[in-house]
Amino acid sequence: LPAARQQRFVTDFSLSAYDAEVLTSSREMADYFEEVVSGLDGNAKLAANWVMGELAGALNKENLVISDSRIDASGLAGLLRRIDDNTISGKLAKQVFEAMWAGEGDADAVIDARGLKQITDSGEIASIIDEIIAANPGQVEQYRSGKERLFGFFVGQVMKATQGKANPQQVNELLKKKLA
Structure with a gap:
């Protein structure tokens, strides 16, 4: 039924x-x-x-x-x-x-x-984020002075660097901490 x-x-x-x-x-x-x-x-x-x-x-x-x-x-x-x-x-x-x-x-x-396994090693993700922050000082400054839309730019750069394999939740958490 x-x-x-x-x-x-x-x-x-x-x-x-x-x-x-x-x-x-x-x-x-x-x-x-x-x-x-x-x-x-x-x-x-x-x-x-x-x-x-x-x-x-x-x-x-x-x-x-x-x-x-x-x-x-x-x-x-x-x-x-x-x-x-x-x-x-x-x-x-x-x-x-x-x-x-x-x-x-x-x-x-x-x-x-x-080779599609997601990157969940927070150390690996953190070091990629550090490189992206170092390579984009202008955007970091703008983000910290209130341009919060740039957060998406940083997420995009991390995903690009990892070919979409970084765990999105971890990327968001780590980026928020590092950009604060």
């Missing part, structure tokens, strides 16, 4: 009524979603976002149904675990998803082959 399953998705997974309705629109999609969640230590919202977002988009683009998905539920769960454990950012995960869809292997194989 789709209605009972829909209610269970709201109750058990804390999903919105809308998300539950979309995910139970077909039995196959509901089964796929539940399999992803079971491989993910229960991060149902992340699973729902990816099943309804990236996966649905890839399927629609090629007029496929979920049973034709090129990424099975355990494969998607494997990718989402790498977001959950901070191996990769959500942004890099989209690149990994596309590579998986194209048949380049599972999430870990793609991450390793493309």
